[in-house]
Amino acid sequence: MSKSPQAQTRPGYHHGDLRAQLIAAVRDLVETHGPEGFSVAEAARRAGVSSAAPYKHFKDRPELLRAVVSEAMDRLHAAMARGAAAHAPGSLEAIAAIGMAYVDFARGEPGVFRLVFGLTEGHEEDAELIEKGESCLGVVVQAVAVRMGLAPDHATVARKAYMLWAFVHGHSFLTIDMKNKDMGTDTDDWTYLLEISRAVLGPG
Amino acid sequence: MSKSPQAQTRPGYHHGDLRAQLIAAVRDLVETHGPEGFSVAEAARRAGVSSAAPYKHFKDRPELLRAVVSEAMDRLHAAMARGAAAHAPGSLEAIAAIGMAYVDFARGEPGVFRLVFGLTEGHEEDAELIEKGESCLGVVVQAVAVRMGLAPDHATVARKAYMLWAFVHGHSFLTIDMKNKDMGTDTDDWTYLLEISRAVLGPG
DNA sequence: AGCAAAAAGTAAGTGCCGCTTACACTGGAG
């Protein structure tokens, strides 16, 4: 029995794997108190360390947030890929499923979703995050390319994929913004996604 | 010659119309330093008053931001209505012009645009803001209803209008997020908007 | 094994911010 309450998986260095614990704490805080109502100090408190400890792992607050965003984008990308793989390649259902994964992510963790986009805490200059964003778009592009029987770098493919992405992106934000409003069930999402895919790509 | 540097238009009460000056200062700050890099204290400094003065006009920071958002939504609504009025009612061009006004607003003042949406500083519980948001959507609904020859409260009209709004909303965010990227000219916007309108509503 | 250095933590301090309290001025109504 270790006497420290942390030290989950890592037998690592000194106390526990603080870096991972901080990221987890931030995720939780952002989800419960919103992206604004979070502080490095509170995250440190939750991890059971002093308020200066986080700065051994992250240069400053934006860097910590960027780490959370990076991890979130990995999960988003994985979810989108899973959605695509669950249906016949190039089918409308596959494309709608990619969008559904996106919307599900936003509904499931709206705070983190807002953090990934929304904020301008400097992650538009982070090459790694930009690459991950393009990688997510790539899932859509790939599916559209298959459906249209064109190369993924074809201009029309990029155009259609962007239009689908913009709709899904906007729909995700509107969904988490008006949580109290009428429209918002999962099945509504699905019919929207099928309809927009059909409208943009033509029937199948 | 008044010795105080403020007191622009109002000979009003005591010093100047501080309320309006604060809103203007916040708009400027949000635009130049981003929605996060703004403070009530700095806004007060710009208006030439003490850091406690704003609290005579606004209960707290969120209320000040909500005032900025409210004013911004008025301008957004006016711009959308202007866009609609500039073309034949029910034309694809009218509908695209509404979307164009939306995107133009986002491009023109991305900081304020992010403030209006994005943030959760409590304005999802503000009845006035909710009403103004619905009023903006109403412009789209009205135009779609005219085009489809249906009543504005018809379910299909609401559905199509929502789909168009979601696209425009997402496109606006993506546009201001990747300011460095390739796609982003005004004419690109216009062709996108015409294409999505045609895809959703059918050719005309 | 032994030890120097690096990694990972703490305590305390600085300056800014949000917000409150107590007080001062100003202008208009009675």
Added chain:
DNA sequence: CTCCAGTGTAAGCGGCACTTACTTTTTGCT
């Protein structure tokens, strides 16, 4: 003229981001 509501200030509280100086633990070199 006086009082008072409206509008401003000064000063202070607690919290946060971040730094500096210091301690402790892990690691890697010989």
